[in-house]
Amino acid sequence: MATNTRDVAQKAARWTQDQIDAVERAKEQQRRREQDMNQQREANSQNRQAENRR
Amino acid sequence: MLASDFSHWVETAKNVCEILAILGGAAWTYLNYFRGRIYKPRLECSVEASVEQHSGHSFLKAVVRIRNIGLSKVSIQQRGTALVIHSANKQGDPPLFPSEVRWNDPVAAFEVFSGNNGVEPSEPITESVMIALPYGNGLAYRVTLTVVSGEFWWTAATIVADT
Numbered sequence: 521m522a523t524n525t526r527d528v529a530q531k532a533a534r535w536t537q538d539q540i541d542a543v544e545r546a547k548e549q550q551r552r553r554e555q556d557m558n559q560q561r562e563a564n565s566q567n568r569q570a571e572n573r574r
Numbered sequence: 575m576l577a578s579d580f581s582h583w584v585e586t587a588k589n590v591c592e593i594l595a596i597l598g599g600a601a602w603t604y605l606n607y608f609r610g611r612i613y614k615p616r617l618e619c620s621v622e623a624s625v626e627q628h629s630g631h632s633f634l635k636a637v638v639r640i641r642n643i644g645l646s647k648v649s650i651q652q653r654g655t656a657l658v659i660h661s662a663n664k665q666g667d668p669p670l671f672p673s674e675v676r677w678n679d680p681v682a683a684f685e686v687f688s689g690n691n692g693v694e695p696s697e698p699i700t701e702s703v704m705i706a707l708p709y710g711n712g713l714a715y716r717v718t719l720t721v722v723s724g725e726f727w728w729t730a731a732t733i734v735a736d737t
Binding site: 533536539540542543544546547549550 | 653655656658679680682683684685720722725727
């Protein structure tokens with residue numbers, strides 16, 4: 521009985537940890553995407569400025 | 575003799591009442607503190623979402639709320655706390671009968687409550703997040719709030735469609 525309770529608690533803790541890891545992965549992916557988008561915008565803006573100068 | 579018997583019975587009754595009072599107090603304490611979990615961290619989470627159009631662009635507006643309904647301060651752990659967006663798995667043709675929508679892996683996740691270390695008892699905290707949606711995908715989104723505090727984990731979710 522005690523082992524069962526411990527197993528369930530361990531499974532619940534593992535599940536929670538997996539969920540937290542998935543959320544953190546999604547947050548990291550989002551950060552990278554936003555960083556890429558900002559870099560792309562910066563590059564586009566610089567290209568436009570260079571075009572205008574020409 | 576009679577007076578002595580009477581005082582003996584009164585004394586016994588008093589002792590019984592005292593024992594019952596102590597047992598009642600113990601039961602109340604047990605129910606209140608342990609079964610009632612009033613000093614365990616408890617949060618009430620909710621999320622409201624809507625899709626708005628501004629200047630031809632679609633935005634998902636989410637309002638996330640938490641309220642501490644326990645009697646002890648709840649710390650908010652940033653690791654795992656987020657507003658997570660899943661998009662509906664769009665199948666090619668419409669199904670022939672009603673079928674449950676499948677959700678893709680999280681398409682986006684945003685930090686929320688990052689300025690708050692903890693929530694005091696009865697304290698509500700509300701935050702709004704505005705998310706620009708990609709052009710013309712017309713999808714449904716599941717918006718999920720997850721809040722983590724140590725070993726505890728709360729979620730609230732809602733579904734919104736970009737029409």
